[in-house]
Amino acid sequence: MGFPKNFLWGGATAANQFEGAYDAEGKGPSSADVCTRGSRKSPRKVTYKTPEGEIKADFMFGLDAPAGSQFGCFEGYDYPSHEGIDFYHRFKEDIALFGEMGFKTFRMSINWSRLYPTGLELEPNEAGIQFYHQVFDELKKYNIEPLVTLCHYETPVGLTNAWNSWADRRTIECFERYAKTCFKEYGSKVKYWLTFNEINSVTFTPWMNAGVYSRNPQVVAEAARNLLLASALAVKAGHEANPEIMVGNMLGYAPCYAYSCNPNDVLLQRQKQVGLYFFGDVQAKGAYPKTKLKTYEKQGVHLELTEEDKKILKEGTVDFITFSYYMSTCCASQDSGMAISGGNMTMGIKNPHLKSNDWGWQIDPVGLRVSLVEMYSRYEKPIMITENGLGAVDVIAEDGKIHDAYRIQYFREHIEAMKKAIDEDGVELIGFTPWGCIDLVSASTGEMAKRYGFIYVNKQDDGTGDGSRMKKDSFDWYKKVIATNGEDLT
Secondary structure (H helix, E strand, O other), X not given: OOOOOOXXXXXXXXXXXXXXXXXXXXXXXXXXXXXXXXXOOOOOEEEEEOOOOOEEEEEHHHOOOOOOOEEOOOOOOOOHHHOOOOHHHHHHHHHHHHHHHOOOEEEEEOOHHHHOOOOOOOOOOHHHHHHHHHHHHHHHHOOOEEEEEEEOXXXXXXXXXHHOXXXXXXXXXXXXXXXXXXXXXXXXXXXXEEEEOOHHHHHOOHHHHXXXXXXXXXXXXXXXXXXXXXXXXXXXXXXXXXXXXXXXXXXXXXXXXXXXXXXXXXXXXXXXXXXXXXXXXXXXXXXXXXXXXXXXXHHOOXXXXXXXXXXXXXXXXXXXXXXXXXXXXXXXXXXXOOOXXXXXXOOEEOOOOOEEOOXXXXXXXXXXXXXXXXXXXXXXXXXXXXXXXXXXXXXXXXXOOOOOHHHXXXXXXXXXXXXXXXXXXXXXXXXXXXXOOEOOOOOOOOOOOOEOOOEEEOOOOOOOOOOOEEXXXXXXXXXXXXXXXXXXXX
16 A cells, blocks of 8 residues: 555745744744754753843743743844744745655745734735745745645744733734735645644743743643634634635644553553643644643633633634654653653653664654554544654765765654554555754754754854755655655665
8 A cells, every 4th residue: 555646745844943034024023033042952042121121031941031021132142043044045946956856745834923023913014925925936836735834933022022922812813814814815825734833832832832931830721722712713714715725733742651561650641641632632623621621720720711712612623633753752650760861842751662863862663653543543634744853963974975874764764654554554644744854943952953954054053154055865865755655765
């Protein structure tokens, strides 16, 4: 059997990580634009001015800023999204390379603040509108189907400074206006849409996900509700704009294994998995699961869900399911003294059966098959894997090339797992877009050194590099994979 005839092979990016031109032609700052560069040893920070006028830079993943803080860019800080890899000016060159690889689809995001600079405007920025028309037209030249995320860690800072963005219901209306503009302008050019990137990450990184500067459980729960309502309204708006449009969700997914067969470990694993499914359950089934409401009750969180809210969620279920997959974790009821594994914004107990990449993420291709089976069994909707990849330090060899056999091996094993999920488990998998098909700025660390792409970008964290593009060995390998529809993985 193998992969379906019209399987969507491609690659994935995000505007804030590769577009650059952060203030070009009327664009306003997004939540990503006020995040500094970091590294494996130095965390990314968010810059803002307190109500007392003090400029501060606080840890992105632990941000809890005072009420009334004003977020922005300040002298003396290095903001990697401002330049990215300059896709804004080099998109024709990059899309030509994607076309050469044979991409069937290309996942990208529209930067909300390029269309609505503060998020508060009633009419869009025409220059931003036209830029994405050019991108979609260029993709069409190579018969590449766009897969577009409406909000990929790119909330306009203007909304944060007005009322803490997604913590306030008023942001729903702003997003709905933006989504309707996108469907009106691009609905004839884009069939596949995603509402929010890794929507579930708002629970542990509210700033990066939603431009929310509080970690208070009540605030985060309200932000999550508002995101889910906005997602449902976007689904409805997309269908109304063009019945051919398909709107999906996007979840950050890392399966958690019980470290042992100790029943307490198994119970903890099940509780973690139920929590992981929460956003998908609402988006695919149209209602809050009772388990989540019970969790809120235990946390002392009071969540207002009106009858109108419930109606919106029920009427706005997604057409297909997508998720990112990089790694798995383990959990134990008694974890004192156990080795911890790093990960894609999540941590877990180290699995002794798995190897790790340069950043401590454990490599688990079987875990991808596990994830596909669980997701499809739960939702029975078409599935795309919209992020998967290996972050590594790529070195230019003496022959002037990049021999990234480690990346080829990573993808070979994960694609083999995908094929087994289709052939042996009956999963309806329709697409695969590896993350960072071209080198770009890392979301979690803000560095260029963690490279994912099939295409090397000569841009370094110290500001050097001319931005030139170069094919890695994995470029030709993935080209062959696409040409043979996943049959030739040698």
